[in-house]
Amino acid sequence: MGENTQDWTKPAAMAIPKEGYFEEVRGRYGPVFPRTPACYGFSIIAKVKEGREEVVRAYGKTIEETIKASPEALAPLRLHYLRWNLFDVGSGLHFQYMGIFDTDFDKYTEDAVALFSATGVTTVFTNLEGFPEDWETNTEAFINFVRDHQQPSFLEYGEYPYVTADEIKKALRLKAAFSTMLDQMQ
Template sequence: MATTEDFLTPAAMAIPKEGYFERIEGAHGPIYPKTPANYGFSVMGKVLPGREQAIRDYATTIEAAVKETPGVLAPLKLHYLRWILFPIGDDLYFMYQGIFDTDFDKYLDDAVSLFLATGITTVFVNLEGWPEDWKDNLPAVIRFFREHQVPSFLEYAEYPWVSADEIKKALRLKASLTTALDQLQ
């Protein structure tokens, strides 16, 4: 368990090329380490021709889903997501970067379950190599993510080792204290 001092001292971690320090097998392959920023991954894939607008529209779908049901993505224990479209030569690529509080295996299991439960499809259907039978073929989905994962080699956190739930608790406490102090004035 990290101490309060650990939370207050910025931390950086250089990560080997393989993406892990010691190969420990999880249910779906090697487990990537928890870093000061927590768990996460970056997935990069080539966009199917003509699908750029579908990807941009899907971002609007996620925005609307979160606005309608703020906790819709809660099972993923996310800190943040970042989606990027960028050209390489004549091709367009998509990068999905996420930081979350669960390991890679649990995140993938939870993500597929979430999409199946909500009926929201996944942005990855717009990428080359995404399995058409993804709803019924978890091994193919796992294979896609393993093949398209680009491990980071440095992760930094200004507030290291802190979960999203801990951050929310601290912010709720701050809001409560602010309200209490305002009442005293």
């Protein structure tokens, strides 16, 4: 890591050790993964239960409709992006959940469980092999599943490194306000 790890004007890359962290610092549920130029995130890969592909795909549509109806529905997670993939590597269908967010790994997962509990919405993970049946009341089991299926990245890059989603939104609001102001001056 260089001297300017927090300078958003300079693109940054970070090569990450195989373990997913540079120094083992214990968090509430396991090692703390570092904040990178892409902020925090994870890539969870797990096998899909037999016959659940269409249910998983339909859940993507459920999220789309939820956000259309309530754009702030996932705000507690402080997300930048989500990307979901389904793929078969010869041993059955697998699901990959890639998320980039502004909180640490454990907080994100705790917040997700709280969000699901508060809204009564279930998680797509219920369609994955080995996901705990008692996830709604057993946050630790949920987090352990996520950690067990986390595939740490070995490189992360940010064109505008270390910038939070809130900072991006503020900058875009400011840009819009300036644009409106300049339009009024013509």
